Each structure stands twice: as C-alpha cells, then as structure tokens.
Amino acid sequence: MLVREEAGAAGASLGQVKEYLRISGSGEDGLLEGLIKSATALCEQFLGQWLILGEARETVLADGGWQRLSARPVSAILGVDAVGPDGAGQALPVDAYSVDIDASGDGWVRARPLSGQRVLAVRYRAGMAEDADGLPEPIRQGIVRLAAEHFSARGGEVASPPAVVSALWRPWRRMRLA
CATH class of the missing domain: 2.60.40 (Immunoglobulin-like)
Structure with a gap:
C-alpha cells in the first residue's frame, strides 16, 4: 500500500493560469487553485509519475x-x-x-x-522536480491549458481535454504493462 506523506504540490502557478486566461482580479483565485490541483493530479495519472518531489511510505x-x-x-x-x-x-x-x-x-x-x-x-522520495519551476515547460503548459479549459467550461458545459494537452505530456508518459 502506497501512502503519499504530503499532498503533491501544484504543477503550475496561479499566476500562470490567470495570465493565460487574462484574469487580473482575485475573485476566482480559490476556484482556479482547485482546478490547478485537479489538472496536476490528472497529469500525474497520465504520465505515471509524480511531478513534484515528495515523500512516500x-x-x-x-x-x-x-x-x-x-x-x-x-x-x-x-x-x-x-x-x-x-x-x-x-x-x-x-x-x-x-x-x-x-x-x-x-x-x-x-x-x-x-x-x-x-x-x-x-520510506522514499519520488518526483520529477523540486518545484513547478523545475518541470519541463510542456508539462507545465499542459497543466495550465487543462485548468483553463475546465475554468471555461464551469457553466455546465462538458469539458473535454484539448488534444494539445496530451500531445504536450506524451513524451514524458511512462506506462507499465501488466
């Protein structure tokens, strides 16, 4: 059984997502932070790797x-x-x-x-980078794009990940065959 000792840090910053969406106010910050965490978790699942270094047991x-x-x-x-x-x-x-x-x-x-x-x-440490700035730019950009897509679809529309997101992440994807 795997236990992540601390929650994984976000793979992109709030500022990067706000800049991408051209949002200057802080009224949506809480929502955007949640979407960034969700996009980061989806990225880790897709890649089969932890993004930010963390301890595991x-x-x-x-x-x-x-x-x-x-x-x-x-x-x-x-x-x-x-x-x-x-x-x-x-x-x-x-x-x-x-x-x-x-x-x-x-x-x-x-x-x-x-x-x-x-x-x-x-007990061990795993992850690709110390923080989001250490991640490859395409991984960070995919997280930003996915969070922005989910933000744009918050009105009840079904959000489907843009194909560009998987294209950005695919070179780092690691899969295990059963």
Missing part, C-alpha cells in the same frame, strides 16, 4: 525477491522497516536488505525472509 512483501516501488521516479530510498504481525515497525540494519534505483527511475527493495515479519515499510 509503501509496504511491500519481505519474501526475498525484488519488490518494485509504486511511485516514480524515485530519487532516494530513505529507510526500510520490518513490520510485525501487530503492525509495529522496526528499522532493519543496512545489511538485512538491498535497494536499487534503476536508470528509468524505478525503485526496488529486497530483504531476506524475516521470521514472523512478512512485510517491509519503505
């Missing part, structure tokens, strides 16, 4: 095999705990497990089978 099996972490791209694996049947965690010594981050940004963890403890709790 994930439980994986401790069966001796390599376990792939769900969030990506992984930048650091911070620690591994063995979780007992009672749910209590205990930090594992470094020689009791192995970690790897491969060239594509997938994080991997392996621990030898532990007596009575079949689950590991892994």
Whole structure:
C-alpha cells in the first residue's frame, strides 16, 4: 500500500493560469487553485509519475525477491522497516536488505525472509522536480491549458481535454504493462 506523506504540490502557478486566461482580479483565485490541483493530479495519472518531489511510505512483501516501488521516479530510498504481525515497525540494519534505483527511475527493495515479519515499510522520495519551476515547460503548459479549459467550461458545459494537452505530456508518459 502506497501512502503519499504530503499532498503533491501544484504543477503550475496561479499566476500562470490567470495570465493565460487574462484574469487580473482575485475573485476566482480559490476556484482556479482547485482546478490547478485537479489538472496536476490528472497529469500525474497520465504520465505515471509524480511531478513534484515528495515523500512516500509503501509496504511491500519481505519474501526475498525484488519488490518494485509504486511511485516514480524515485530519487532516494530513505529507510526500510520490518513490520510485525501487530503492525509495529522496526528499522532493519543496512545489511538485512538491498535497494536499487534503476536508470528509468524505478525503485526496488529486497530483504531476506524475516521470521514472523512478512512485510517491509519503505520510506522514499519520488518526483520529477523540486518545484513547478523545475518541470519541463510542456508539462507545465499542459497543466495550465487543462485548468483553463475546465475554468471555461464551469457553466455546465462538458469539458473535454484539448488534444494539445496530451500531445504536450506524451513524451514524458511512462506506462507499465501488466
């Protein structure tokens, strides 16, 4: 089970969306901020990657095999705990497990089978950039365009994402085959 320790930061700024929409007042700021968060979440789902660096906590099996972490791209694996049947965690010594981050940004963890403890709790950091300014411009621009599209359709019209948004994001899309 994957838990994002903090809410993901927005992939574009309020100022960028307001500039795109040519809005100068602050009366719509709350609505626009919500639309930016929504567009950021949709972008992350489409890309299969976290945009802004954040900490995650994930439980994986401790069966001796390599376990792939769900969030990506992984930048650091911070620690591994063995979780007992009672749910209590205990930090594992470094020689009791192995970690790897491969060239594509997938994080991997392996621990030898532990007596009575079949689950590991892994703490790690994942994301493409420290903040929205570190994201590639096409990703940010797609978030701005999607938020603006949803803002324009707020009168009850059905908003369909413009094809340009997926075209902007597609080069960074990572999919896993089942």
